Each structure stands twice: as structure tokens, then as C-alpha cells.
Amino acid sequence: MTSAIEKDIARPANLPARSSQGVVLGLDPWQVVTLLVAGAVLLVSVQTAGPPGLLTSAPLYVPLAAAAVIRRRGMSLPRWGAVWMNKKMRDALGATKETYAPEAARPERVGALRLPGRLASVEMWQAGDLAAVYDPHGNSITVMAELEVPGFLMKDLHERLELADRWAMVLSSFTQRPGVKRVAMQERTFPATIRVARDYFEQHRGELNVPSAHDRYQAVMDKAEGFAVAHRNYLTLTYDLLKLSGQLKALGGGKNAAVRLAALEAGNVRDALAGAEVEVRKWLGPRDVAALARTAFDPASIPEVENRTGAQTGVDPVAMGPTYMEEPKNNHGIVHTDSGVHTTMWIHEWPRAAAPIGFVNDLVFARHPVDGSAISHIFTTVMTPVPINEAFKRIKNEKRTWRSNQRMKARRGEDDSAVDNADYQALQEQEDGLVAGHGEYRYGGYLTVTARTEDELEQAVAGVRNALSRAGMEAQILYAQQGEALLVNALPIGLGLR
Numbered sequence: 001m002t003s004a005i006e007k008d009i010a011r012p013a014n015l016p017a018r019s020s021q022g023v024v025l026g027l028d029p030w031q032v033v034t035l036l037v038a039g040a041v042l043l044v045s046v047q048t049a050g051p052p053g054l055l056t057s058a059p060l061y062v063p064l065a066a067a068a069v070i071r072r073r074g075m076s077l078p079r080w081g082a083v084w085m086n087k088k089m090r091d092a093l094g095a096t097k098e099t100y101a102p103e104a105a106r107p108e109r110v111g112a113l114r115l116p117g118r119l120a121s122v123e124m125w126q127a128g129d130l131a132a133v134y135d136p137h138g139n140s141i142t143v144m145a146e147l148e149v150p151g152f153l154m155k156d157l158h159e160r161l162e163l164a165d166r167w168a169m170v171l172s173s174f175t176q177r178p179g180v181k182r183v184a185m186q187e188r189t190f191p192a193t194i195r196v197a198r199d200y201f202e203q204h205r206g207e208l209n210v211p212s213a214h215d216r217y218q219a220v221m222d223k224a225e226g227f228a229v230a231h232r233n234y235l236t237l238t239y240d241l242l243k244l245s246g247q248l249k250a251l252g253g254g255k256n257a258a259v260r261l262a263a264l265e266a267g268n269v270r271d272a273l274a275g276a277e278v279e280v281r282k283w284l285g286p287r288d289v290a291a292l293a294r295t296a297f298d299p300a301s302i303p304e305v306e307n308r309t310g311a312q313t314g315v316d317p318v319a320m321g322p323t324y325m326e327e328p329k330n331n332h333g334i335v336h337t338d339s340g341v342h343t344t345m346w347i348h349e350w351p352r353a354a355a356p357i358g359f360v361n362d363l364v365f366a367r368h369p370v371d372g373s374a375i376s377h378i379f380t381t382v383m384t385p386v387p388i389n390e391a392f393k394r395i396k397n398e399k400r401t402w403r404s405n406q407r408m409k410a411r412r413g414e415d416d417s418a419v420d421n422a423d424y425q426a427l428q429e430q431e432d433g434l435v436a437g438h439g440e441y442r443y444g445g446y447l448t449v450t451a452r453t454e455d456e457l458e459q460a461v462a463g464v465r466n467a468l469s470r471a472g473m474e475a476q477i478l479y480a481q482q483g484e485a486l487l488v489n490a491l492p493i494g495l496g497l498r
Helices: 004-010 029-049 052-058 058-069 077-093 117-121 157-175 195-207 210-225 245-250 254-275 286-297 299-306 388-411 416-433 454-470 484-489
Strands: 097-099 123-127 130-135 139-148 180-191 229-240 279-283 324-326 335-337 341-349 375-385 440-451 476-478
Touching: 029 052, 029 058, 029 077, 052 058, 058 077, 058 476, 123 254, 123 286, 130 286, 139 254, 157 180, 157 254, 157 375, 157 440, 180 299, 195 210, 195 388, 229 254, 245 254, 254 279, 286 299, 286 484, 335 484, 341 454, 341 484, 375 388, 375 484, 388 416, 416 440, 440 454, 440 484, 454 476
Parallel strands: none
Antiparallel strands: 097 324, 123 130, 130 139, 139 229, 139 279, 180 229, 180 375, 324 335, 335 341, 341 440, 341 476, 375 440
């Protein structure tokens, strides 16, 4: 018989639900402003026209008040209206389509990348064997590593829990570093090749004395090529150069100091991960970073890029951006690129009940609902460290908001709800965690699903939603924001969605 302790070990992950308190009575800032505008219209009408003003101004304040409480596409209607208007404005200005002529001149600035929109100012520098991505707008520098935990799925519950605790301590240490601006963990699933198996066969085929065995083995490899799938994990760390200005000054200042700082931080992170039994397979160099972006925008290039070896491994950084990218005017939920069509979703609900370590495995190994093939996707968890004092202040303010909402509901004769009680319990658990020494992150999950056609994408999204439901998660398509969302998720350079 399973004990309570064993059950806790089996399902130790417990993520709080999103707070429903809002600014006041569960309303977000967009809704509050809309209600204030409606109230102002009503007040001015009554003051200027008296009681008849209630009727004459009704066509204005009634729709505003109604819009403030309606939700659309997973967000309040006023906020959705702003997002929709922004998309329509970009459609009118032709800003939803990006094309690039390969024969165009290379970027003039050393390290400059060919990326759309505001990302055109991003630069990628080389710090030894690793790439350091500099964002002048955010005044930050980013390094990326490919990670592996050997045999994690083969370990028992106690070993997994111990590894998870060690990983939690590594993440907690990042919140205590004032210079860490953002931490992103990314998992990519895509069709792979069996080049390693083919190379091994070529090296040892002379050992087979049966000629027919050559043909049979070759046929098996040819058939297996279509079923090969790669699952890779990456860690991206973005550092705030303003907060690290003292270290930069000690290193001599300027670009060279930023590059040296990136290399030093990479070494520190490698040592911390080694203590958690997380292996850094390699720090990504410029060609590695460009390859991740290139294959995300152009899935048809994956076999060619994956089969490159030696000095040709990866992709030239000048080719990392899309040569074609368009958000259709008649479909706000997808974006087309070179050889793929994508939709990016925001994970708005995480498991509410206790979940096992590795609860995202259902998503990682998601299958197509029709043919059972693996679904190509990029799943990213973006985390922003919160200083301990700021975290305590946030909890204090949210508790004050919760109590204020409860008093207003009591005056209206409303009873407490389980949702409200769960919100307060979540705040208390977060505060207890901070007292116990854990760090706090503001985090968000983003999932990009890729297919060759819109019909295939629709079926892939259905398969992903099935996997999310099994993992206890829910996702919302980022309508009218697909272009920016894809760039943030596909480019492993430490960007955040505004």
C-alpha cells in the first residue's frame, strides 16, 4: 500500500493557479480604465443635461460598461481590441510581411544579424567557442547552452526528486544574482536524421561478409530515416549590463569586457549545473545559434543542416533570419515562414493539482492524432528573477488587494468562494517558500507548433492540446501577435514577449 510520503514523492510539483483578484474585484487595468471612462461619460451627461442625459448618453456608456466585463480570445475585450487594432494597423502599413533578397548586401556592422523589425539592432559576438548576443535596446548580453541529464527518465522517483531539488537550488541562485535579467529553458522537438548510424555502417560495412546483408541494412536505415525524432534542451541566460557595470569596468569596459564577462559567467553556470548533475553538452557558438533559428523558420532545411560536419556545422549567422515571413490578414492565429506554418500559444494554466516531476513529458512526446508521428514544436519557459524584497512587497500588496476585494464582496452580501480562498492560500505558500530560502520568478510558457501546411498545423495543434490536457495545462493562441511571438520563441537569444 502506497504511503502518503511516497505519494508526495510521486507528485511533488504544485504550481499555484493564476490569481483572479486583478486590480480590483478581478478586473484587469484595461477593464478598470474602460469602466472609469464609462462612468465619466455618464457623470458628464447627467451634470450637463440632467436626468435626460441618462438616456441620451446611453449609446456611449452602456457599450463601454458591457465591453469592460466581456472576454475575448482569453483576454478582456478592451485589451483584445487594442491588440486587434495594432494588428490591423500593421496590415495597413504592410508591416506583417517580411522578405529578404539573398543577394542583398551583408550587414555592415560587425556581428549584426539580419532579423526583422526591432531585432535588426541585435548583434552576435564570439567569446571563445561560445556566442554572446548583445541587445542594445535592453542593454543585455545572452549566452546559450545545450543541456542533458543522462538517463533521467530511467531513474526512480527518489533520484528524480533529488535531481529536481538540486536544479531548484541552481535556479534559486540565479535570483540572488543582481545581474541575471532573464532565464529561459527551451525544449525543441523536430524530425532528425540517422547520420550517426549511417556513418557507423559505412565504417564497419567491410566486416559484413554477406552481400545481401548490406542491402537489407541499407533498406532498414532508409525506412528508419522518416521516423527519426530529436528532442533537445537548451538553457539561455540573459545578463543586465547596467547592473553589472562594476564588473564591466573592472574588466576594462566596452565590447571586449562584455565578451569576457559572458565567458566568465558561462564557466560559473557550468560549475553550478555540474553540481546538479546537469551536463552541458556544449555552449552554443554563432553557427549553432544561427542553425536553431534557421531550422525553425525553414523546417525543410533540417536534414541538410543536421548532416553538416566539421567547420561547416551549423549555419552562417547572416542566414539565421527568415527570408519570408507573413501574418495572413484573414487569419490572426498563424504565421508563414520559408517552408513552414506556425502557431504560438501562451500557457495560461499550469497543473493545479499535485503533478509528477517531468509532467511536461506528455507535451515533449506529443503525437499527431491521425498518423501518430511526432509533432514539431518549441516549448519555452521564460523566467524573470524577482529580488527577494520586491517579492515580499508584491505578496504584501496582493494580500491587501485580496482583503479589499473580500470586504467589498461582504458589503454586497456575497459569500467567499473556493477560488478566492485558493488565491490567498497560493500567496501564503509563496511567502513560506521565500522564508525557506527559495527564489521567485515571474514566469511564462510559450509553445510554437510547426507544420508544412495549414491543414497539417490544425491537426498538430489538436494533438498538442490533447497532450497539454493530459499534463494538466491549458494554452491560448496568441491571436494577432503571431509574428512577434514566433521570433521570441524561435530565436534562442534571450528575448521576452512584451
